[in-house]
Amino acid sequence: MTDIELTESERQWHKKLAEETFNAGWDLMDKADRSDYETIRMIHTAHASVFHWSFVGEAVNMARAE
DSSP states (O other): OOOOOOOHHHHHHHHHHHHHHHHHHHHHHHOTTOOHHHHHHHHHHHHHHHHHHHHHOOHHHHHHHO
16 A cells, blocks of 8 residues: 555564554454543554554555554
């Protein structure tokens, strides 16, 4: 999604973090008794997911992350 050239190592790093933050956000979203702090963390993990997918994701990844 971005025109920045990445090494394979950088691509793998962004993909790993994109997946981890995406999943962490969903885990927090699904939590019924989420604290105020966890709600803030959920929002930040969503932002992080979009950021990392912007380097390595396809349009579908960006749509899901957003």
